[in-house]
Structure formats: structure tokens, C-alpha cells
Amino acid sequence: MSRIVHKFTRKVPHWQPRVTPVDLQEATEEQLDALQVTPSNTKVSDYVLTLAHDVESLKVRSPLFNAIMYDPGGMSRAERELGAIGASMVNRCIYCAAVHADRHAKLEKDTAVTDELFAKGEKADLSPRNRAIFDFARKLSESPVDAAPEDMAKLREAGLSDEEILDLILSAALFGWANRLMHVLGDPVRQEVPA
Amino acid sequence: MSIFDSTTLKAAGIAQGPVAAAAETRTKIIEATQAAEDAVLSPRDPGAFPHDLRAALAARLATAGGEPALAERYLDKAGAMVALADPARDGVAEGFGTVVAFFDKAANRTRDIAAEDISSLQAEGIADADIVRLCELCAFMAYQLRVVAGLRLMKGEAA
Numbered sequence: 001m002s003r004i005v006h007k008f009t010r011k012v013p014h015w016q017p018r019v020t021p022v023d024l025q026e027a028t029e030e031q032l033d034a035l036q037v038t039p040s041n042t043k044v045s046d047y048v049l050t051l052a053h054d055v056e057s058l059k060v061r062s063p064l065f066n067a068i069m070y071d072p073g074g075m076s077r078a079e080r081e082l083g084a085i086g087a088s089m090v091n092r093c094i095y096c097a098a099v100h101a102d103r104h105a106k107l108e109k110d111t112a113v114t115d116e117l118f119a120k121g122e123k124a125d126l127s128p129r130n131r132a133i134f135d136f137a138r139k140l141s142e143s144p145v146d147a148a149p150e151d152m153a154k155l156r157e158a159g160l161s162d163e164e165i166l167d168l169i170l171s172a173a174l175f176g177w178a179n180r181l182m183h184v185l186g187d188p189v190r191q192e193v194p195a
Numbered sequence: 196m197s198i199f200d201s202t203t204l205k206a207a208g209i210a211q212g213p214v215a216a217a218a219e220t221r222t223k224i225i226e227a228t229q230a231a232e233d234a235v236l237s238p239r240d241p242g243a244f245p246h247d248l249r250a251a252l253a254a255r256l257a258t259a260g261g262e263p264a265l266a267e268r269y270l271d272k273a274g275a276m277v278a279l280a281d282p283a284r285d286g287v288a289e290g291f292g293t294v295v296a297f298f299d300k301a302a303n304r305t306r307d308i309a310a311e312d313i314s315s316l317q318a319e320g321i322a323d324a325d326i327v328r329l330c331e332l333c334a335f336m337a338y339q340l341r342v343v344a345g346l347r348l349m350k351g352e353a354a
Contacts, residue, residue, distance in 0.1 A: 018313040019323035053327035054242075056234040057335070064227035073220060092306035143303075144344035145261040152348045162217040162349070169345030170224060173338045180334035184301050184308045185327065 002189040005094050008118040010105060012098045013188035021049035034059040050185055065178075068170045075160075075167035078107040079133055083168045085117065086137025087175030093183035096175060132158040137172035198225040202232055203339055206265035207346035214350045228339065235328075235335045236269070243325040244332070247274035248291075253336050254280035255295075256302050260340040293319045294329065301333045 005013045022031060024044060031052045035044050051058045069080055081104040088097035101114040116124040117134070126134060132154040139146040155165050198218060199210055204225065209215050218225060236253060237246050244252075250272035257266035259282040266280070273280050278289055286295030297316055301308055316326050 018310055019317075019326050050327060051331075053324035054235075054238075054331045056238045056240065057231065057328075057331040060227060060230040060234050064224065064231055067221075067224045067227060071221075071223070090306070140341050140345055143260065144340045147344065147348055149348065149351070152351075162213050163220055165349055166214075166217045166221060166346075169342060169349070170221070173341035173345065176341050177334040177338035180301055180305055180337055181330055183305060184330050184334075185313070187310065 002191050005188040005190055008089065008094060008097050008101070010098055010101045010111070010114060010118075012102060013095060013190055015045070015047050015095050015182065015186050016189045017046050017050045017186040019050060019053075019185060021046050022052040024049065027052065028055070031055050047182070047186070051181065061177075065174065068167075068174045073163065075164040075171075076107075078104055079130075079164070080167055080171040081107065082113070082130060082133050083137040083171035084175045084178075085114070086134050087141040087172045088179055089117065089121065090138055090141035091176070091179035091183055093175075093179035095182050095186075095188040096179055098188070100175075129158040129160075132160070133168055136168060140169070140172050141176055196229075198222055198229075201225055201229040202265070202268055203228050203342055204346070206262065206268060207343045207350070208264070209346055209350065212350070214346060217349075218346075228342065231335055232339065235332045236272075238328075242328045243321065244328060245276075247272065247276045248279065249332055250274070251276035251279040252295075252298055252332060255282050255298075256333070256336045257340060258282055259299075259303065260344070262340055262343050265340065265343050294321070298329060298333055301330060302337055305337075 002014070002016065024037070027035065034055045035048060035052055037044060070077065081100045084100040085097055085104060088100060101118065105111040105114050113126065113130060116126065122138060136147055136151045136155055139151055155168070160168070198204055199215070204218060209218060236249050241249070250269045254266045254269035254273055257269060258280065270277065270280055278284055279286050279291060279295060286292050293315060297312055300312060313326060
């Protein structure tokens with residue numbers, strides 16, 4: 001038995017698809033190529049097998065995702081994770097929020113920021129720089145027109161460079177994308193151990 | 196192709212200045228964004244959603260999201276499906292009522308999506324592969340809209 005997780009947590013749940021994922025045994029050459037299945041790597045997640053239904057998108061999405069979250073320069077990795085968390089909290093994507101809160105805590109070697117965010121949401125007590133970053137990500141995620149010139153001004157006041165602001169826009173926007181796959185196509189679940 | 200010819204930078208009006216310079220440090224990302232746009236708007240295998248229908252839904256989302264310059268670029272490709280680009284129309288007359296209702300909710304009220312929203316598409320006979328295709332289109336557009344809106348704000352220009 002499994003139950004759906006409704007509360008934000010850093011403990012990453014299992015993801016259960018609402019549609020039937022591609023069966024690896026029946027995958028086409030193009031799907032296998034996009035899944036990067038090799039004889040030594042045949043373990044593919046249900047999420048990736050679900051996305052393999054649209055193989056053309058899957059193929060281009062992974063390099064884009066990795067470049068936005070991990071390419072060197074610009075904004076720190078932890079701050080990009082904060083952009084991802086802002087979007088995921090707005091869209092209530094419990095799975096994405098868990099994965100990226102966990103990464104944020106590991107990168108920072110500190111759970112204080114994500115503890116505070118999950119406990120108090122937008123009223124969280126954050127440093128001025130984290131506050132500016134989180135608020136911008138949150139508003140851009142609510143609706144593209146919600147982010148206003150004042151929010152941009154706060155990013156500059158907090159000391160963000162143009163390169164860092166661009167990385168924040170990209171990471172928050174990317175999770176506008178990821179949340180609409182994860183949260184829409186499946187449920188975050190925990191396996192219940194029978195008593 | 197220069198990154199400044201990409202849909203995203205064109206729609207945001209980025210051609211020179213400090214925002215353009217920042218974008219040039221992320222050339223790979225802008226190029227990959229264009230490749231993703233091509234994959235969701237004009238895939239070789241469009242499944243149940245032909246290119247003109249995809250363009251109409253993309254324009255619909257860009258209009259609802261307050262980005263008319265982006266909407267314009269997709270409207271041009273909406274052909275016979277152009278009626279669906281109007282966010283005020285529900286798509287029922289065109290035979291796409293369930294698809295349009297789902298698309299709007301996934302785009303604009305993402306947090307409210309539940310298992311029933313997916314089962315209602317399945318009940319209409321929409322294949323799982325097409326449900327994934329529809330979500331990818333919606334999800335990519337949500338991303339592109341926010342990149343365009345963010346770049347425009349960076350440049351200090353209202354929509």
C-alpha cells in the first residue's frame with residue numbers, strides 16, 4: 001500500500017505515474033537512445049520512462065536541465081536550487097520541492113533555510129539576499145506578470161549581477177516546466193509498511 | 196543561427212546591451228531552449244496534436260500570460276486552429292473542450308491538478324503518449340513565458 005504525500009518535506013518520496021510508462025522491452029531505438037540505456041545501465045526511473053512517450057522532447061530537455069542547474073559561472077548552485085524551490089512551492093510539486101530542498105541543504109551543509117521555508121512559506125525569515133531570490137522566483141512562478149520592476153530592483157539591491165539574475169530567471173522558469181510534468185503526470189507517494 | 200534570432204530573445208526584445216551580454220554567457224542554454232521549442236511545437240511525430248493545434252495552444256498561453264509579442268510568433272503558425280488561440284474560447288465548438296480545459300488548468304492552476312484531470316483525458320480516449328505530449332507543450336510554454344517575462348524585466352521594460 002502507498003499513500004500520497006501532501007506536505008512539503010526534504011525526505012524524497014517515490015513518484016507514481018498516473019499514465020502507463022513506456023515498457024523498456026518495447027522501447028524504440030530512438031527511445032533507447034534518449035533514455036541512454038546501455039548494457040551496464042538498465043535501471044531507468046518511471047518518470048523518465050513516462051517522458052519517453054514524447055521522445056523528441058525528452059532528448060533535448062535533459063541537456064537543457066543540466067546546463068541551467070549545473071553549468072559553471074553565474075549564480076551559485078545553492079541559489080539556483082532556491083529558485084527551483086520557489087517555483088515548486090507555488091505549484092505545490094511536493095516531489096520537486098523535496099529533491100531540491102534536499103540538494104540545497106546538502107550544498108549549504110545546513111537545513112535552516114529549507115526548514116524555515118517549509119514551516120512558514122512566503123513568511124519565512126530569510127537573509128535579504130535569499131529573500132529577494134525566493135520572492136522573485138515565487139512571483140514569476142505564480143504568473144509571469146506577477147514579477148514586477150520592484151522585485152527586479154530588490155535583486156540588484158541584494159547585490160546580484162546580471163549573470164546571476166539571468167540564472168535565477170532560468171532556474172525558476174525551468175521548474176515551471178518540471179513541476180508541470182512531475183506534479184501533473186504523477187503522485188508523490190510513500191510505501192506503507194504493514195503493521 | 197545567432198541566439199539573438201531565437202524566439203525567446205526576439206520576443207523579449209533582447210538584441211544588445213547588458214542583458215544581451217549576460218545571455219551570451221549562456222549561449223548553450225538559449226540554443227537548447229530553441230531546440231526544445233522546436234521539439235514541442237513542430238515534432239516529427241506530433242501524435243494526436245498537429246503543428247497548427249500546438250501553435251494555437253502556445254499562442255493561447257502566451258496571450259493569457261501577458262506576452263503578446265511571444266503570442267504573435269505562434270499565432271502566425273496556428274492556421275485553421277487559430278480559434279483555440281483565444282483564451283476566452285473554451286474549444287468545445289472545435290471539438291477540443293476537454294483538451295483545452297486540461298491545458299488551461301495545467302498551465303495556470305498547476306497546483307490544483309489531481310488524478311481526475313488525467314483520468315478525464317483518458318476517458319475521452321486520449322492515449323497516454325498524447326497526454327505526455329500535451330503536458331510537455333504546456334510545460335515548455337510555461338518555461339518560455341517566464342524566461343521572456345524575466346528578461347523583459349531585466350531590461351527594464353514592461354510587457
